[in-house]
Amino acid sequence: MPIKTTPLLSTYFFLSNYLYPLAFISPRVRTGWKEKCLQKKPLPTDILIQAASVGESKLALLVAEKLLDQYPGLKITISTNTKQGKDILSQANNLHQIVYFPLDSSKWQKKFLKALKPKLVLILETEIWPSFFYQLKKQKIPFAIINGRMRSKTFSHYLFAQKSLAPLFPDLILAISPKDSLCFKTLFPQSQITTIPNLKFELLDLNTEPLDYVKNPLSRYFPPQKNILVLGSVRKEEEEQIFWLIQNYLQAAPQAIIALFPRHMERIPYWQNKLKDFKYILRSQLTRQVKTGEIILWDKIGELGFAYALAKRAFVGGSLQPLGGQNFLEPLAQGIIPFVGPYLDNFLWVGEELFAAQLVIRVKDEKELLQALLRPQKENRKKIYLQAKEILALQKGGLNLVLKQLAPLLRFYSS
Template sequence: MLWTAALPFLSLMPRIREGWQQRILRYCPTGPFDIWLQAASGGEAFIAAKIVEELDTMVPAGRQLTVLSTTGTRQGYDVLSRAMQTFNANRSINPAVSYFPFDAPFLMQKAFSRFNPTVAVIIETELWPGFLLTAKKYGVPVLLVNGRMSEKSFHSYRHLKTFFKRYGPLKILAISEKDRQRFAKLTGADRTDVMNNIKYDQISLPPEETPYNIPLCLPESVPFIVLGSVRREEELQIVRTIKLIRAIKPDAVIGLFPKHLERVTPWLQLLTENEIPAVLRNTPVRDIVPGDVVVWNRFGELHDAYRRADAAFVGGSLVNLGGQNFLEPLISGLKPVIGPHWQNFSWVDHRLFSQGLVRQVTNEEELADLLLTDLPSRSDREKTVQAAMALLAEHKGGTRQACQMILNGLKERRKN
C-alpha cells in the first residue's frame, strides 16, 4: 500500500526517473537466468563486470551461463551496458542488463517470477527486505560478495537481526575481518568468511600507447589538477580550495569531477557565483584555456584525467562520508591527496600511507598547499606506480574467490 502511494512521487525524482519502465517491470529482460547480479551504483557495477569477465573464463567449454546484471543508477547502468557489449554468441556468458526493480513486494514477486534466477548475488551491501523475502519464498539462494558494512550501517541493521538470521544471504564473503564480524552478528558466523577485495583485481595498467580519452588539448607546460569524486557535502570546502589554488597558480586548469552527475548544474552555478571561470567538459563554445575550471559531465573519464594530471585530490573525504577510490590516481603515477575521512577504504594496505604514496590532509588550506607543492615536483610516475603495484599485488585474487562461491551455489541449487 505504501509503495503504491509512493510510486507517483518517486517518478518525479530525476535520479529515480531514469529507467522508470524497467524499475516497474513494464519493460525488462525475461529469464530464466542462471545468475542475477545486483550492483547498487557505478562502483559496484565495475565489480559486477569484473565478476562476469572472470566467470567467462571459468565456465566449462561448451557451456553457457545466462547472467542478468541490475543496478539502481544511470552510472551503474552505463558501466554494465558497456561491459556486456563485449560478450557475443561465442563467449560463455549470455548477458542482460536492467535497472533494479523497486523493492515493493508486488514488484519483487513479479521480478523473481520473470527473471527466474537460479542464484542471486548481491555486491557489497544491498540488503533490500522485499528482495530477500521474495528470494526466500521462491527458494533462490542469495549470496553476497565483496561484502562491506560500516559501523554506522551495522548500528542500523542490528535492529533487524531476527529478520537477517531468517532471510539474510546464505553465504557472505566480506572484504575484511571487521566487516565479516559485523555480518556475522546479523546472520550467524557460519554464513560468513573473508575474501580479498575485488577492487584490487580491477587495478591494472593501461598500455603506454593508449591515448587519453578526454577532450584536453593542453600543452604539457600548463598544470592540470584533478579534483575527483567530489561529494555535495564538501562542495564549499572545494570552492575554497579552488580559490586558494587560483590565488597562487592562476594559470592552472582544474578538472572538477562531481561524484554524482546531477550536481553538474549546481556546480556551474556555484562557480559563477564565486567569479570562477567554468566550462563544461563537452562544451563546443571554446577551447579550454589556462585558468579554467572544467566541470565534467560524463561518467567514465576520471581515470584518463588522472593520467594527464599533475596533482589530484580524491573526494568524499573532507567530510565524514567514508572516502572514494584513491587507488585509481595512484596507479596512474600520482600520489593522491585525501581528507581525514576514508573509513570506506580501511581495507587498503596502510603501507601506502607510511611510504608516502597516499597523503592525508585535514582541511582545504592543507589540501591547496599540498596540491600546489605537487605541481612543480613532477615526481617519477613510473617509480610511484611500481611501488604501489608491488604492495597491491599481494591482495589480488578476490574475483576468483567470489566466482568460485557463485559457481558452487549454482551447482548446489541444481542438485536440489
C-alpha cells in the same frame, strides 16, 4: 518452512507497497522509472548480479567476465539502480541483458524475480533490501553477497532491525575484512561467511604502466606538461569546501587547469551556478584545447581515469566529510600521488602501507589540502607506479576465491 516475519518487517512491506510513488520525487530514483516499475519485463536468466551504481557495476563486470570464462554460455543479467551504473555496464558485450533494479516493494520484487527466474543471485558490496531478500527466500533462489563491506554507521542502522533481517539471510557472504565479516555475522548468524581480499584490487591492471600522453584520448584537449588538478568524485556534502579550494588554488596558481568531477551528475546544475563568475566549460561542450586558468566541469561518465593520467595533482573526494571516501587507487595506478581527506571508512581495507610510503597523502581539511597541493610534488610517474604496484600486488587474489566459493551454488550449470 514459512519465513518468519516481524511487525517491523510487515510494516516495511506495507509502506513500501503503498508509498513507493513518493520515490519519484528523487531525480536519481526517477531515472528509468518505467523499467523500475516493470512496465517492461526482463527476460529469464541464469544469474542475476545486482550492482547499485558505478563502483559496483565495475566489479559486477569483473565477476561476470570471470564466470563466463569458467562457465561458457551462462546467461548473466546485471541490474543497477542508476543511469551512471547502466552507462558503465553498457560497455560490455557479453551480457544477457542490463536492467534497472526495481523499487524495493514486495510487489515489484516478486514480479521482477518471477520474470527473471534466476538460478543464482549475486549482490555486490552493501545492499540489504528487505523485500528483495524476502522474495529470494520465498522463491527459494540461492543468493550471495560478494565483496561485502559494512560501514559503522550503516551497521548501526541494520543492527536496529537485526531480528527482522536475520531470517532473510544470504546463503553466502564474502566480506572484505574480518571487521566486515563480524558485522555480517551479527546480522545474519546463519549465513556462511568468508573473508576475501577486496575485489577493487583486481580492477587495477598492475601490468599496464601509466597511460602515455599521446595515447590518452583526452590529450587533444590538454596541452602537455600543464599544471592540471583533478578534483575527482566530489560529493554534495563537501561542495562548499571544494568551492573554497578552487577559489584559493586558482588565486595561488593562476596558470593551473582544474578538472572538476562531481560524484553524481545531478549536481552539475549546482556547479554551473557556483562557477558562473569563473572561466569554465562543460566537458560535453569541449571541442578545443583547454586554456590556463580554466575549469572543466565534467558531465560525462567514464573519463576520470584518463583525466588522472594527465594530472599533475589529484584530490579524491568523499573524504572531506564523513562519507567513507572514494577510490584513490585509480589515480595511483596512473602514477600520481592522490590527496584525500580524513574520512576513509570505506577504504580501511587498503591498510596503512600506501600512506606510510607517502604514496597517498591524507589531510585534515580543505585548508591543509590547499597547502599540500601548492607544495612541489613527486612527478616520476613510473617510479610512483612501481612502488604502488609492489605493495598492491600482495593484495590480489579475491576474484579466484569468489569463483571457488561460488562453485557449490553453480551446480545447476551444464556445458
